[in-house]
Amino acid sequence: MTRRNSPVYTLGELAECLGARLAGDAGRQIVGLATLKEAGPDRVAFLANRAYLKDLADTRAAAVLLHPQHGDACPVARLELDNPYLGYAALSRLFDPLAGREPGGVHPSAVVDPSASLGEGVEVGANAVVEAGVRLGDDVVIGPGAVVGADSVVGAGSRLHANVTVCHGVVVGARAILHSGCVIGGDGFGFAHDGAGWHKIAQLGGVVLGDDVEVGSCSSIDRGALGDTIIGNDVKIDSQVQIAHNVQIGDHSALAGCVGIAGSTRVGKHCMLGGGVGLSGHLTLCDGVQVTGMSLVTNSITEPGVYSSGTGAMKNAQWRKNAVRFKQLDDIAKRLVRLEKGRDA
Amino acid sequence: MTRRNSPVYTLGELAECLGARLAGDAGRQIVGLATLKEAGPDRVAFLANRAYLKDLADTRAAAVLLHPQHGDACPVARLELDNPYLGYAALSRLFDPLAGREPGGVHPSAVVDPSASLGEGVEVGANAVVEAGVRLGDDVVIGPGAVVGADSVVGAGSRLHANVTVCHGVVVGARAILHSGCVIGGDGFGFAHDGAGWHKIAQLGGVVLGDDVEVGSCSSIDRGALGDTIIGNDVKIDSQVQIAHNVQIGDHSALAGCVGIAGSTRVGKHCMLGGGVGLSGHLTLCDGVQVTGMSLVTNSITEPGVYSSGTGAMKNAQWRKNAVRFKQLDDIAKRLVRLEKGRDA
Amino acid sequence: MTRRNSPVYTLGELAECLGARLAGDAGRQIVGLATLKEAGPDRVAFLANRAYLKDLADTRAAAVLLHPQHGDACPVARLELDNPYLGYAALSRLFDPLAGREPGGVHPSAVVDPSASLGEGVEVGANAVVEAGVRLGDDVVIGPGAVVGADSVVGAGSRLHANVTVCHGVVVGARAILHSGCVIGGDGFGFAHDGAGWHKIAQLGGVVLGDDVEVGSCSSIDRGALGDTIIGNDVKIDSQVQIAHNVQIGDHSALAGCVGIAGSTRVGKHCMLGGGVGLSGHLTLCDGVQVTGMSLVTNSITEPGVYSSGTGAMKNAQWRKNAVRFKQLDDIAKRLVRLEKGRDA
Incomplete structure (x- = not known):
């Protein structure tokens, strides 16, 4: 810059x-x-x-x-x-100091493959790399040290900050903001077991980001196994988020920091996931679902509303006593039923 | 590419x-x-x-x-x-588009120290850096922007994707796949307290990855304090995972996204840790342990099987009532005992 | 190196x-x-x-x-x-192999803007980038592939490892150690909703790191919305940590791996947050608070001490029964009260 x-x-x-x-x-x-x-x-x-x-x-x-x-x-x-x-x-x-700057063009130290196509006003920063077959729309900014992998497409007006990685065959829509250290299109986590060990399943799908998507620092969105991982329009993703292969996120949803979403789960439109929320794989969350911080969701959700799991924090001495009782909770409930039966007898 | x-x-x-x-x-x-x-x-x-x-x-x-x-x-x-x-x-x-490619050799913009030794068919991508004393086995691919620190070794057939960092003195086995943004060999978290503040403990150990290891995007494996952090053969590690200093992971184990393992913990062979699982430090998990998503393990596990912690998600209004009661759980259990004694009297 | x-x-x-x-x-x-x-x-x-x-x-x-x-x-x-x-x-x-090395100077492949000022003994690694207006104090080491954004300041004796990103307008104090893949000064997560979708709030603040701060691999500290995100002196931050905009961390506090802190929360001095701890936004934790691993804190803490949340891990079969009972916990407590009233009647 x-x-x-x-x-x-x-x-x-x-x-x-x-x-x-x-x-x-x-x-x-x-x-x-x-x-x-x-x-x-x-x-x-x-x-x-x-x-x-x-x-x-x-x-x-x-x-x-x-x-x-x-x-x-x-x-x-x-x-x-x-x-x-x-x-x-x-x-x-x-008042954003990054807005309204004159584009800097392609820095002499950047490596841009001759087969890449660059729109008007594109800036490619120092020591950035743009691989073969990439298409960068007008006014795209590729920060220093960022890498755009072969055959990927970045829509007009998008900005990749320093040291971003967009892997091969990824589609980034218009006006995206990808923050430093994020990785779009790393392999999904797929292996077949032969009874003794693991065999890699090559991840042949891609990632498609809609328009107006933002992805925070050090977040990762994995490429699909066969089809694509799909992030809708106007989806906002904070830092340290992990989105596994073949996940789909509906338009206008927002994911706070440290969220993790397992493979093939679908999140509806206008959903909001609090910091550190985890979604198991192969679930469907309908539109308008909110999940509070650090909750784990293991079943699909079919009604809009606010969902939570976990226990609130307390002093450790108090917590130790209660946490031990949690392990006895089924027993406690059964003993209560016996007492109730005794009373009614 | x-x-x-x-x-x-x-x-x-x-x-x-x-x-x-x-x-x-x-x-x-x-x-x-x-x-x-x-x-x-x-x-x-x-x-x-x-x-x-x-x-x-x-x-x-x-x-x-x-x-x-x-x-x-x-x-x-x-x-x-x-x-x-x-x-x-x-x-x-x-059908993997990355397989079977002709190796691209050392890109003119890559910086390879003259003391590094490169096997046959090695590819070093644009703006990558290979420091002094590094040894790269045959057919190793170092992606654009990746850095291999001094005196590290990367085994034959391994691929470091774009913007990977392998720090100094790290050993990566054969056929490893390291995804973009991951860091192998950053310092472990070690400090001595003098009553007023912290004094750094230099992390003098390294990291040793076995053969056929895969590490996901933006994951980190810290170097050991004195000895090494050791990842066995055929261990598969997803994205956003943190492995602290002196951890040992047994062969064929698999760690899903966002797992965190604290220092000196040993995980056995053929273990599976679900997304977001946390293991406290200095534990031992025997072979064949599975831990479900977002569970926290604070004690060693000596029997194979499936382990869990936490509570399932529910509507927030319902959760609030139950979470308050969790803080009263020890009291509830004691009152139940009193009632039972009363009944038996 | x-x-x-x-x-x-x-x-x-x-x-x-x-x-x-x-x-x-x-x-x-x-x-x-x-x-x-x-x-x-x-x-x-x-x-x-x-x-x-x-x-x-x-x-x-x-x-x-x-x-x-x-x-x-x-x-x-x-x-x-x-x-x-x-x-x-x-x-x-x-015995640290990184200590006492002769500084390597500015590598020919590094891109250092002519307006940047470099102190004595500064080293800038291969393919690193130092943007306009940056000031690097004496003996600063910028690792290969690292990027220091425009107008940022790095204090004397600090080391940025390979592929670190310090964004524009960030202040790093003296003797900092920033590990590979960490990002200091990415945008905070701020958007205004117009009833249909999101409008970005430009993050106009910066990040200020005190002296003797360490930040682990792949961690992220976001820039403030208006004011700065502030990390005190001698604060130690492990890997995979996320610190949101306008957070303040007091001197000598230590944050273990995978901690996440939401926006505008203030953590006191000499606090210790265990691995995977989450703090909600707009909280205040007084000095001397310790939170055990993977706890979620949703209220301010005004007394020093040790705090916890969650449940311990147990065998999955046992856990399933107890987790179901957790959803009935408020009902269990109410039934217990009824029984107690019956006994006293």
């Missing part, structure tokens, strides 16, 4: 960009965003959660992005919008 | 390769594999699981690989074999 | 370096360390744990590092020290 100066906007420009109603000096220069508490007089803050309403009166921000209902309580200039959190998201992208 | 054309075989060639009995046109050309349901007339399907028997009658495959007992039910040509799943594994490797 | 000969010291040199009392031949040459059981006559062993006292009488080591109380029981030369484990840590660093 080449350096760029931090962007500066006027309040008027920000209001126009957001479609927000501005109450205040449209010419005021803004250099960035901050929380209500930490914003100085050259920054915009936002109020999107009532828990922070207490910080509004004392803010030193140049202006606050908020819902019109809080306009009167705002001691400084304001940008009014019905969904201020969405407005914050839009502003954050304006 | 350079491109290659997809392989094409005749049914007769496939039958000979498998040692299967062919009933059908030996000259029929086959371009790949697919499931019974999805196979077109230029592909071979297989039946290895009775759950898919229902798909046999309607398959459009060129031929089906199956057990002789299902031969009569097969509407198309067939390849009969006593273990069709093993046959599928063999066929999958024939 | 270039090769070096293994270091050799005399017993007298080691005693001086440790400030230990030597009983034995000060001129004896020592080539390394080993356990009491495995040490040969050119190695020093140590006794830091009474569990290994049984191995002392038969050791073949050149000398043993131990507490003075065990001096008389030692059959060979000895180095007496009040804290022999701390002494072992110090010796291990003397």
Whole structure:
């Protein structure tokens, strides 16, 4: 990445960009965003959660992005919008130092196979590798040290950060963001046993990522055994996530850090998996399922809703006693039934 | 990787390769594999699981690989074999686009130390690094961006995919497959505390991988503190797995995704650890132990069998009530005993 | 890395370096360390744990590092020290093959932006990339294939192993050790929902690592949304750990492998998180908290001590019965109350 100066906007420009109603000096220069508490007089803050309403009166921000209902309580200039959190998201992208940079072209140290095709405005970073038959859409950025394997396709506007690996025969949709260290298209975990040891099943499928997919640092999405592993549009995947072969994830689902999904499981649309959740293989989760952090799901889920497993944390001394009792739980339940029968007799 | 054309075989060639009995046109050309349901007339399907028997009658495959007992039910040509799943594994490797490629030699952008020794047919990919004193056996493939640290040894026929890191002084056996992003030989987690803070214990051991080991994307195997971390022959390790210093894994064991094994634990031969399983440090698991997904094992296991921990997932509203009761479980058990005594009095 | 000969010291040199009392031949040459059981006559062993006292009488080591109380029981030369484990840590660093190497300078294949500033004795490995505006302190080592993003700072004496990624605008303190495959400063997981899908919140904060921080292989520390993610001094982080945006970790805390910490959670000083522990977002853990392996913490902790969740592992057949009863636990507790009321009536 080449350096760029931090962007500066006027309040008027920000209001126009957001479609927000501005109450205040449209010419005021803004250099960035901050929380209500930490914003100085050259920054915009936002109020999107009532828990922070207490910080509004004392803010030193140049202006606050908020819902019109809080306009009167705002001691400084304001940008009014019905969904201020969405407005914050839009502003954050304006101030992103990676946005709006001039593309750097293909770095002389990058190795791009002559058979690869590169769209307009493509950047390939230092010591990156683009193998034979790869197609990179317009404005694709391949970070330094990243590798795109033979015959893979990366859609327009996608960014692969430094040291990303996209293996051979993978399809990445448009506007994807793949963070450093993630691996798309490593082999799925497939072996046949002959009674003595393992025989590898070559993983002949690929991975298809839809449009607007994000994959976090050090996450891995394995290629399919025969068919493809399929990630829908607008699916957001955090860091340290493992998605096994032939998994399918529906559009707009979000997977928090350290999630692991075993082979051939299908997750519906608009699902949300909390950090560290595990899904066993060959399950189906319908649309709209939420699973709370570190839960293990071993059966398919056919009704939308929130699901959980595990026990809450407690002091270790207390936990030891209870955990021992857990091993006696079936016995406890049976003894209770006997007592109940005795009472009723 | 350079491109290659997809392989094409005749049914007769496939039958000979498998040692299967062919009933059908030996000259029929086959371009790949697919499931019974999805196979077109230029592909071979297989039946290895009775759950898919229902798909046999309607398959459009060129031929089906199956057990002789299902031969009569097969509407198309067939390849009969006593273990069709093993046959599928063999066929999958024939159609692997990575197999049978001409080795690409040492790419001009790769940095190979003059003191490294390379066997016959070795390929070192673009921007890969092979440090001083490394020995690469015949037909080893080092993917683009991969690094092999000083004095490490990689056995014949092994493949390190793109962006793999093998640190210094590591031994990788023959025919290993190391997937992108995995790290073999990072430091174990060892520190001495002086009452105020931590003092690093240099990790002076190495890692030894046996023959036919596979390690998944983004997995890490740490080097030993004094002795080595040792992975046996034919051990299969999935993605996102962490193996700490001085762990030993017996031959033919398989570790699914996201497994974590703490320091100095020994896992026997023919063990299977489900996804997300955690093993505490300094344990011994005997041969033939299976642990189901996301279980935590804190004590040694001396009998083969299947082990589990945790609770199944349920609706969050139900779970909340039960999880609160878990904290009262010891109390519940004691009150039950009092009631039982009262009844018997 | 270039090769070096293994270091050799005399017993007298080691005693001086440790400030230990030597009983034995000060001129004896020592080539390394080993356990009491495995040490040969050119190695020093140590006794830091009474569990290994049984191995002392038969050791073949050149000398043993131990507490003075065990001096008389030692059959060979000895180095007496009040804290022999701390002494072992110090010796291990003397014998570390990575220590004391001559720095290799900037490898010709490395790409270092002309605007980067490099201190004295800096080494940049083969095919590494140092972007614009980066500042590397004295004696920094950047491993082969590692990438340091624009405007990041790495403090004196820090080592980034092969294929590490430090993203743009990250601050790494002095004497850090970052292991292969780790990623510092990937985007935090932040999105606003518009009722239909996700809108990215650009992650405008950075990551600040204090001095003497270690980060294990394949771990990830995400950049902050507005402010920074902050890791204190002397914090030790194992492999496969995920630290989300705006997390703060206090000085001297240690996180074992596979830990996951969700956004904005604050961990105090001198905390220890066992392998696979999960912390929900927006929590505060006070100083001195220990959490045992694979526990999930969903509430803030205000008292030092040891905390746990989950159930111990048991045979699967036993577990199945108890896990079913867990789902009935609230009902069991209520029925018990009814029985108790009946008895008292």
